[in-house]
Amino acid sequence: MIKHALYPRAFSKVIRKIGDILKSGRIFFVGGHVRPDGDCIGSLLAFYFLLKNMGKQARLYTAGPIPEYFRLFPGADKIETSFDKNYPSDVCIFVDCGSRDRVIEGERPPGIFVNIDHHKSNDEFADVNYVDPEATAVGEQIYHIITAMRETVTPDIASSIYLSLLSDTGGFRFSNTDNVTFSVAAEMVKHGADPARIAEMVFENRTPESITIKGKALSDLHYECEGRLVWSEILQDTYKQFGEENEPESLVGELRGVSGVEISILFHEIQEGGMRAGLRSRGALDVSEIAFQMGGGGHANASGCYVKGNYAALRDRLVSFAVEYLEKNKREAR
Ligand SMILES: [Mn+2]
Known part of the structure; x- marks a missing residue:
């Protein structure tokens, strides 16, 4: 994919508006999603360092759990996993x-809400919404905000944004990788991000437990639609034994890498009863449509859902939606 301009002109108004809010706000709450990935962590940290440089008060929050390997990242100790109801934020x-x-389910921190995201399924829930499904990662959107404000990109900010880009592109491999991704990544390296060190942290830092869980999942793959669909699952027994924080990273993406596979799904049985699923697809196949049928969403090639209920019944329902979708969409010409 090629984008012709580095700067997303269609969003210049909202980018300026967010710049004004960052300048006038004093007490910031920055929130990321549950089970944060590298884009989420990198975006939280980029804001932390930016806001600190601007002399603002900032607290970071995600419901967790935070994978162990992110703990090594500079600033990661600032991310809180319990929500402080009494924090008097004026901007969230x-x-x-x-x-x-x-x-946060149920709770609402005070202040004006700003939503910066690149998920196609974003429902624009905030007062100010900067939602660009074409952005590589949220880190890239933060880069546009910082440059529009003419704030300094410190080595810490550069490393955080680089983490976002590297992680959401699976190491500059996925279809969201384009000329802007590389331009911004190059800028971040110029400002002090260390590609080898960050890649090592993200991709070469697995716990032995996560490898064991992965081995179990890989040893029991289920194929449907003549090998166009593959799925596997991780049950609560396994998580209880080896720890939920050791969930194997990017396994569902690896399953998509099996030749002939067009859609991969990894199911997780959840503690509260029910399932969480990650879906990946190749090319024009849009798994967000399948995830949407189960109340989830995401990107065309990477989506997910979370549903409470009977695990096996929900898993079988999602598999049948995926089979139906594949039967409607003929084999991708490759
Ligand atoms: Mn992202």
Whole structure:
């Protein structure tokens, strides 16, 4: 994919507006989604360092759990996983969240809401919404905000934004990788991000437990539609034994890598009863349509859903939606 301009002109008004809010606000709450990924963590941290440089008060929050390997990232110790109802924020920024319940169920921190996201399914829940499904990652959107404000990109900000880009593109491999991704990444390296060090943190820092869980999932793959669909699952027994925080990173993406596979799904049995599923697809196949049928959403090639209820029944329902979708959409010409 090629975008012709580095700066997304269609969003210049909202980008300026967010700049004004950042300048006038004093006490900031920055929230990310549950089970944060690298884009979420990188975006939280980029805001933390930016706001600190601007002399503002800022607290970061995500419902967690935060994978162990992000703990090594500079600033990661600032991310809180319990929500402080008494924090008197005047601005709440939500990053990488397609809907508000991805952050805090029930609770509402005070202040004006700003929503910065690139999920196609975003429901524009905030007072100010900067939602660009064409953005590589939220880190890229934050880069546009910072440059429009003419604020300095410190090495900490650069590393955080680079983490966002690297992580959401799966190491500059996915279809959201374009010329802007590389331009912004190059800028971040110029400002002090260390590509090898960050890649090592993100991709070469697995716990032995997560490898064991992955081995179990890989040893029991289920194929449907003549191999066009593959799915696997991780049950509560396994999570109880090896720890939920050791959920194997990007496994569903690896399953998509099986030749002949067009859609991959990884199911997780959840503690409260029910399922969480990650879906990945190749090319023009849009798994967000399948996730949407189960109340979820996301990107065309990467989506997910979370549904309470009977695990096996929900899993089978989602598999049948995926089979139906594949039967409607003929094999991708490759
Ligand atoms: Mn993202």
